[in-house]
Amino acid sequence: MLLNVSYNNPEIRKKIDAEVGKPIPFMERIKQGGIGIGHLIITASSIEIQNLLALDKYRNKCNIELRPNGIIVGFRSLLESYALVIPYWKLTIYKGKSEEYSIYKDTYCIKIEAKKKNVHQFIKRILTEKEKQAPLSIEDL
Template sequence: MIFNTTYTNKEYNRESNKLLGRSFSFIDKIKMSGVGSKRLAVADKSEKLDIHPTKSQSMHFANIELRPKGIIIHFAERLERFSWCIPYYRLVIYDTALFSIHAEGNFIKFLKNKYYEENKKFLHKMIHLKNKHQEQYHELH
């Protein structure tokens, strides 16, 4: 689900908490050494995520927030901010020439530059949480 979060959005708060769980507690955030990525340089986005397509050569950035049952990718388009909520069971990650995240027929691709290198540890943590969540799900079924 994609939400415009430029301003306080009660629907976003309600739906993201329902789909992904509430944000980690302060203590959990400290134990996990943080739950947010540094900025990542966006190389490409699917049409649905490209809200205001521009021919601008300026670099666009996004960051990722971890939640108990998924992730939220925050990105800006012009002067607006958007949040893409992805539950772990729909999250697909490809680590090729570009690092890309896919879900629900949409994708966002990140450049493997200095920003990617700064986030490697965080991205491994995200993959570990996704795998851990899948293991718990399979044990229940």
């Protein structure tokens, strides 16, 4: 679900919370060593996202925030902020070249540059969290 989150809209916040859970409390964020990573360079994206990113001349960057049941990929275009809300069960991550990851949800795709070691570590953390959410057997469904 791609949403414009520029304004404080309770209905949009409820949609996001229903999809990926409420934000992680402050003390838990500290215990986990942070729940996000920013300034990721977008190298490619699906057409819907690319149409938004093409509106301005700045370098395309995004950030990723962990939530209890998924992730939020945030980016800006012009003066608007957008969020791609991805629950773990719809999240697919591929490692392309050694310095690129592709993040997929249905028809949406964002490819990010991963030249720094902390990006690789954060993607591993996302995959670990996704694994924790996965059912262990058919009876768990």
